[in-house]
Amino acid sequence: MLAISRQRILGQSFQKIRPAVPGLRSYSSAAKQITVREALNSALDEEMSADPKVFLMGEEVGEYQGAYKITKGLLEKYGPERVLDTPITEAGFTGIGVGAAYYGLKPVVEFMTFNFSMQAIDHIINSAAKSNYMSAGQISVPIVFRGPNGAAAGVGAQHSQCYAAWYASCPGLKVLSPYNSEDARGLLKAAIRDPDPVVFLENELLYGESYPVSDEVLDSSFCLPIGKAKIEREGKDVTITAFSKMVGYALKAAEILEKDGIYAEVINLRSIRPLDRSTINASVRKTNRLITVEEGFPQHGVGAEICASVVEESFAYLDAPVERIAGADVPMPYAANLERMAVPQVEDIVRAAKRACYRSVPLAATA
Amino acid sequence: MATAFSAPKLAAQPFSTISPSSQDRPLKIPFLGSTRKLRCLGSSRLNLSRRPSGPVVAVSDVVKAKKPTQNPSLLITKDEGLELYEDMVLGRAFEDMCAQMYYRGKMFGFVHLYNGQEAVSTGFIKLLKQQDSVVSTYRDHVHALSKGVPSRAVMSELFGKSTGCCRGQGGSMHMFSSEHNLIGGFAFIGEGIPVATGAAFSSKYRREVLKEANCDHVTLAFFGDGTCNNGQFYECLNMAALWKLPIVFVVENNLWAIGMSHLRATSDPQIYKKGPAFGMPGVHVDGMDVLKVREVAKEAIGRARRGEGPTLVECETYRFRGHSLADPDELRDPAEKAHYAARDPITALKKYLIENNLAGEAELKAIDKKIDELLEDAVEFAEESPLPPRSQLLENVFADPKGFGIGPDGRYRCEDPKFTEGTAHV
Numbered sequence: 001m002l003a004i005s006r007q008r009i010l011g012q013s014f015q016k017i018r019p020a021v022p023g024l025r026s027y028s029s030a031a032k033q034i035t036v037r038e039a040l041n042s043a044l045d046e047e048m049s050a051d052p053k054v055f056l057m058g059e060e061v062g063e064y065q066g067a068y069k070i071t072k073g074l075l076e077k078y079g080p081e082r083v084l085d086t087p088i089t090e091a092g093f094t095g096i097g098v099g100a101a102y103y104g105l106k107p108v109v110e111f112m113t114f115n116f117s118m119q120a121i122d123h124i125i126n127s128a129a130k131s132n133y134m135s136a137g138q139i140s141v142p143i144v145f146r147g148p149n150g151a152a153a154g155v156g157a158q159h160s161q162c163y164a165a166w167y168a169s170c171p172g173l174k175v176l177s178p179y180n181s182e183d184a185r186g187l188l189k190a191a192i193r194d195p196d197p198v199v200f201l202e203n204e205l206l207y208g209e210s211y212p213v214s215d216e217v218l219d220s221s222f223c224l225p226i227g228k229a230k231i232e233r234e235g236k237d238v239t240i241t242a243f244s245k246m247v248g249y250a251l252k253a254a255e256i257l258e259k260d261g262i263y264a265e266v267i268n269l270r271s272i273r274p275l276d277r278s279t280i281n282a283s284v285r286k287t288n289r290l291i292t293v294e295e296g297f298p299q300h301g302v303g304a305e306i307c308a309s310v311v312e313e314s315f316a317y318l319d320a321p322v323e324r325i326a327g328a329d330v331p332m333p334y335a336a337n338l339e340r341m342a343v344p345q346v347e348d349i350v351r352a353a354k355r356a357c358y359r360s361v362p363l364a365a366t367a
Numbered sequence: 368m369a370t371a372f373s374a375p376k377l378a379a380q381p382f383s384t385i386s387p388s389s390q391d392r393p394l395k396i397p398f399l400g401s402t403r404k405l406r407c408l409g410s411s412r413l414n415l416s417r418r419p420s421g422p423v424v425a426v427s428d429v430v431k432a433k434k435p436t437q438n439p440s441l442l443i444t445k446d447e448g449l450e451l452y453e454d455m456v457l458g459r460a461f462e463d464m465c466a467q468m469y470y471r472g473k474m475f476g477f478v479h480l481y482n483g484q485e486a487v488s489t490g491f492i493k494l495l496k497q498q499d500s501v502v503s504t505y506r507d508h509v510h511a512l513s514k515g516v517p518s519r520a521v522m523s524e525l526f527g528k529s530t531g532c533c534r535g536q537g538g539s540m541h542m543f544s545s546e547h548n549l550i551g552g553f554a555f556i557g558e559g560i561p562v563a564t565g566a567a568f569s570s571k572y573r574r575e576v577l578k579e580a581n582c583d584h585v586t587l588a589f590f591g592d593g594t595c596n597n598g599q600f601y602e603c604l605n606m607a608a609l610w611k612l613p614i615v616f617v618v619e620n621n622l623w624a625i626g627m628s629h630l631r632a633t634s635d636p637q638i639y640k641k642g643p644a645f646g647m648p649g650v651h652v653d654g655m656d657v658l659k660v661r662e663v664a665k666e667a668i669g670r671a672r673r674g675e676g677p678t679l680v681e682c683e684t685y686r687f688r689g690h691s692l693a694d695p696d697e698l699r700d701p702a703e704k705a706h707y708a709a710r711d712p713i714t715a716l717k718k719y720l721i722e723n724n725l726a727g728e729a730e731l732k733a734i735d736k737k738i739d740e741l742l743e744d745a746v747e748f749a750e751e752s753p754l755p756p757r758s759q760l761l762e763n764v765f766a767d768p769k770g771f772g773i774g775p776d777g778r779y780r781c782e783d784p785k786f787t788e789g790t791a792h793v
Contacts, residue, residue: 095558096565122558135537
């Protein structure tokens with residue numbers, strides 16, 4: 001998929017004509033490739049240099065250069081007072097971040113993985129998310145909680161849970177989940193500048209992936225709006241919503257489906273809370289079929305919420321039941337073949353799309 | 368450093384000299400001991416000081432020793448004395464009024480009263496500046512009052528009216544006032560400690576990184592004996608000492624966590640000893656005596672302000688009422704309650720003021736009357752205030768619901784089509 005999109009964009013750049021009007025900022029679409037890791041690092045770097053109130057806190061973010069090297073070079077640049085290596089005290093340092101945010105500083109708290117955020121979830125929900133409401137607007141909490149979320153490769157049950165659904169159900173939090181480098185840069189910058197608590201769910205397996213970015217994205221004032229999804233690929237037959245790594249899978253599935261004459265519209269959610277219901281519903285009204293894809297557990301997941309929203313608002317437009325593709329309803333197994341079965345794969349998305357388009361027998365009928 | 372702080376050095380002595388078994392304490396009962404046993408032993412043990420009889424010196428001894436030799440230099444001036452008296456009477460009268468209002472149905476939910484512990488709140492908070500912060504627990508009405516939140520605002524908040532300090536959205540357990548730097552109001556015990564540590568961190572950050580000279584704001588974290596068994600407490604003792612944050616950890620040890628006696632819940636009940644284990648002084652003080660608390664508070668707050676780091680202060684105090692207004696309070700020994708009622712901080716201060724000719728009975732009675740009138744006015748104000756309007760339900764969830772703030776033209780930035788092109792100026 002990456003090879004195909006690279007060619008497409010390079011092809012376009014050769015055809016673009018630069019306007020000769022002076023004073024106008026023109027952006028050539030010559031693609032530069034950056035990894036998600038570089039995107040996050042540059043976003044943190046730029047935000048820290050723009051605002052001295054932004055500081056980083058987490059385990060191994062300083063001298064170790066970041067557990068996944070996201071914060072590489074920042075300790076040397078900004079010093080130990082702004083890039084803090086903490087002891088292994090999630091509850092403690094998350095609460096310290098929240099207390100600092102109450103007083104106008106802008107902490108970016110890193111969890112080595114979001115599984116460890118469960119030790120600090122009291123502070124994320126009770127001290128951060130609810131404070132603006134409980135104090136009737138007197139105390140806002142401009143904090144960002146970031147870190148890798150969801151399954152990695154072979155890390156076992158306690159390191160593989162997806163927390164999007166948990167955090168997205170809580171009012172007072174904004175939950176973002178980027179897919180490619182453009183998302184990573186834009187959404188992280190928006191999160192740091194936002195005056196409310198933001199949970200920023202990255203994905204470990206995407207850190208090393210490169211994606212093309214335009215010059216706009218590399219500009220230091222670039223950022224993306226919170227609460228708006230992106231239509232990654234236009235289509236007319238079935239809508240596929242996904243976030244984080246599953247967007248890549250959905251795009252691959254869309255390529256495969258195109259060969260069978262099914263044109264899928266892929267929506268990259270970007271923002272889990274607030275959910276961009278209007279984009280999703282507008283798409284479903286166009287295509288009449290919906291598949292939601294996520295990596296997390298199926299019960300009470302993001303897909304369940306999207307399905308309910310579509311049924312509430314666009315019921316008359318649905319031509320087929322909404323299909324939810326989610327991780328298996330089991331703690332993540334370790335064995336490689338079992339792990340592959342526990343996480344959605346491209347074939348699952350393709351099969352679901354075909355079922356929704358009546359090209360194959362629905363699951364219920366095979367029972 | 369004043370003598371008050373010689374205690375921490377002594378507290379660091381080898382375990383054998385201060386081992387609990389060397390003291391008379393009901394630790395000899397099986398550690399899952401029933402409260403029945405505690406009750407029987409309690410009355411005979413009460414006269415023995417719960418303070419350690421080992422070489423560790425409690426501040427109260429030191430202060431007591433000072434007084435006779437240093438007469439006539441008193442610990443407070445007349446004005447300070449009257450201020451302390453008025454603050455404690457306000458706290459007591461307010462809490463009594465809360466109980467009345469609760470039983471009349473004006474207040475509801477969880478209400479936790481502070482009767483008996485006023486010396487701790489007054490002793491510490493009256494030494495703070497406006498910009499210093501106080502972080503409290505659910506037992507926060509009196510902390511709010513001492514910090515300067517008007518009693519009208521606190522009473523309205525308890526009644527759930529829109530004129531409350533949090534417009535009725537917080538309630539008894541969630542008092543916030545950014546003007547007075549009272550940041551909660553946390554229902555989970557131990558939750559306020561990391562937040563307080565963060566507030567202290569922000570003060571240090573402002574001074575050292577943002578270069579705001581003279582930013583020497585101190586934070587006080589108030590919490591109870593039950594919290595001292597919670598993990599977050601230890602995490603914060605560690606980090607506060609590690610980063611030398613300007614914070615004072617004030618333990619209001621009233622011996623009971625709802626119905627769980629401190630002695631039944633804690634392997635080593637002497638909380639102040641946990642300070643030196645993390646590299647900060649640990650001080651024990653008689654929390655029923657506002658003057659002793661004030662002396663210790665001066666030292667601890669001074670230490671924090673000078674940048675010398677955190678202090679752990681354990682105040683031995685007692686709550687005269689139950690854990691909350693819904694607590695029948697059946698487990699506590701009446702003899703124990705009577706013992707502490709005799710050490711009522713307000714009566715003690717009154718006696719001190721009169722004996723040392725700092726104030727007369729008439730003056731103190733005038734203060735009592737003034738507080739009564741103030742509270743009647745507060746209740747009337749709260750009664751007459753309107754309930755929050757329906758539109759308030761969905762307000763204040765986010766400081767900025769659309770994300771990213773409002774631009775110079777007054778519209779939300781994310782609605783600007785140039786927002787994602789890198790040309791929009793943020």
